Amino acid sequence: MDYNQAYALNRALRTIGMRHRSLAATELNRLGLAIGQESLIMELANQGPRTQAQLATAAGCEPPTITSAVQKLEALGLVSRRPSTKDRRATVVELTVKGESLLEGLSAAWIHLAESTVAGLSRTKVEDMIETLDDLAASLETAARDLDARRPT
Amino acid sequence: MDYNQAYALNRALRTIGMRHRSLAATELNRLGLAIGQESLIMELANQGPRTQAQLATAAGCEPPTITSAVQKLEALGLVSRRPSTKDRRATVVELTVKGESLLEGLSAAWIHLAESTVAGLSRTKVEDMIETLDDLAASLETAARDLDARRPT
DNA sequence: TAATTAATGTTAGACGCCTAACTAATCGCT
DNA sequence: AGCGATTAGTTAGGCGTCTAACATTAATTA
Numbered sequence: 001m002d003y004n005q006a007y008a009l010n011r012a013l014r015t016i017g018m019r020h021r022s023l024a025a026t027e028l029n030r031l032g033l034a035i036g037q038e039s040l041i042m043e044l045a046n047q048g049p050r051t052q053a054q055l056a057t058a059a060g061c062e063p064p065t066i067t068s069a070v071q072k073l074e075a076l077g078l079v080s081r082r083p084s085t086k087d088r089r090a091t092v093v094e095l096t097v098k099g100e101s102l103l104e105g106l107s108a109a110w111i112h113l114a115e116s117t118v119a120g121l122s123r124t125k126v127e128d129m130i131e132t133l134d135d136l137a138a139s140l141e142t143a144a145r146d147l148d149a150r151r152p153t
Numbered sequence: 154m155d156y157n158q159a160y161a162l163n164r165a166l167r168t169i170g171m172r173h174r175s176l177a178a179t180e181l182n183r184l185g186l187a188i189g190q191e192s193l194i195m196e197l198a199n200q201g202p203r204t205q206a207q208l209a210t211a212a213g214c215e216p217p218t219i220t221s222a223v224q225k226l227e228a229l230g231l232v233s234r235r236p237s238t239k240d241r242r243a244t245v246v247e248l249t250v251k252g253e254s255l256l257e258g259l260s261a262a263w264i265h266l267a268e269s270t271v272a273g274l275s276r277t278k279v280e281d282m283i284e285t286l287d288d289l290a291a292s293l294e295t296a297a298r299d300l301d302a303r304r305p306t
Numbered sequence: 307t308a309a310t311t312a313a314t315g316t317t318a319g320a321c322g323c324c325t326a327a328c329t330a331a332t333c334g335c336t
Numbered sequence: 337a338g339c340g341a342t343t344a345g346t347t348a349g350g351c352g353t354c355t356a357a358c359a360t361t362a363a364t365t366a
Contacts, residue, residue, distance in 0.1 A: 003260050005283060006267035007195075010177070012286040013270070014192065015213055017170030018353085019293035024163070025321090025354085026300065036322055039167070042160075053344060060168055065323055067346060089331045089344040107156050114159035116300075117166070120292030124285050130158060132277050132285045133165035139273030140172035147179065147269075171323085178324085178351090189352055206314060218353055220316060242314040242361045312363070317356105324351075333342070 020117060027109040031102060032076070036061075037069055038106060041078065041095065045103055049094040051084060060141075078102065173270060180262040184255060185229070189214075190222055191259060194231065194248065198256055202247040204237060213294075231255065 025035045033041075039059045044050060050058070056066045070093055073079040078099035084090035118126050178188045186194075192212045197203060203211070209219045223246055226232040231252035237243035271279050 001264055001268050001271075001279065003264055005279065006264040009267045009270065009279075009283050009286065010173075010263055011192075012283065012290040013169065013173045014177075015290045016166065016286065016293055017174060018213060019290075019297045020163075020166045021170060021322095022354085023293070023296060023300065024167075034321065051344080056344095060171060061322090062324065063345060064325085064347080068322080084344095087332075087344080091345070110163055111154055111156055111159040114162045115154050116296045117162065117289075117293060118154075120295040121288050122291070124288045126154065126158065126162075129285060129289065130162050130165065132282060133162065133169060135274050135277045136270075136282065137165040137168045137172075138275070139271060140169055140176070142273040143176060143269045144172045147176065174352095175324085187351065204314080214352090215354060216315060217317080217355085221352080237314095240314080240362070244315070308366085310363100310365075312361105314359100314361080316358080316360100318358105319354100319356090321354075322352100324349100326348090326350105328347080329345090331342105331344080334340090336337105336339095 020113075023116060024113055027113045031105050031109060033102075033106075034072070036065070037073055038110075040066070040069055040073065040093075041099060041102065041106065044079070044093065044095045045100070049092050051087075051090045051092055053090065055093060073099070173266075176269060177266055180266045184258050184262060186255075186259075187225070189218070190226055191263075193219070193222055193226065193246075194252060194255065194259065197232070197246065197248045198253070202245050204240075204243045204245055206243065208246060226252070 021035060024038075028035055028038055036059070040055055043055060043058045047054075047058075052063065052066045052070060055070070056063050059066070070079060070081065070091075074081055078096060080094050080096050081091050082094070084092050118129060121129065124132075174188060177191075181188055181191055189212070193208055196208060196211045200207075200211075205216065205219045205223060208223070209216050212219070223232060223234065223244075227234055231249060233247050233249050234244050235247070237245050271282060274282065277285075
């Protein structure tokens, strides 16, 4: 690949990441949430109670990030924690009633975010966009996995 | 747009942002740089000496981010600062010789980053990917602009 | 010209995310 | 059965980014 293509690709991805994150943050602020917390709430809503390790895998981030996010969600009363009965190392996280009451607003906010994200597209259909982004997300996941498989212990 | 589409879109964008940023960070770390600094260096290489306000606009971030990034680049000896002669508020930032010596490695790293980003694509050609991402980046820029135009003083 | 408004850059403090280092518990192998 | 290796979670400290508040200088307008 030549430099101009690489530059264009990386630059587009940088601005996409920053802008989408920023729009997401303003949507979530209206609900009293910070960015990152939504992915835990949605995962708990979809899958039921999960350990923090499962949440880390689902959210694609590292354990310390989960520790801190769960602590804050617990302080907000949106989530509860209890020790796992089967594995005494593990902590099971569960949505509280108050947490579930957020789900409706969260869905609306997420639709609004997606709509403003694609509102200004000039030559791409939304279905094609989603298709393309899924392909890219998968490619980046394998690139990331390959990278730290190559990183020794 | 229905919720499932919105969820898929937002989720793909979240992972794309996180993974690409993370890959970029490991590339830059090899050069002794942190993420974000590369966009200033590249802008200075492309456009010549710039004020911090111009750098903020080009990088798509806020003035305090530039202040801190420029301070660190200056401490590394990659960049020099001098007061503008025409506007006594402004600071002009310029690449040093040591900064220019990084450009070659930076280009190589950026090509490598782009290649690993797209290496795992299964159903999208690179040219189409760039086209689609440019469209999306532009859409998100206008969404962000509209948002804080709506935010009053 | 004088007064108001706008722009440049800084500091302070917050956020999410990261890595490194650690404890405690479980797993795996001999 | 026991010991080394792995896994779950936490703490400490770093990064880039943001907003809010501020001082300084420039531009606008009365």
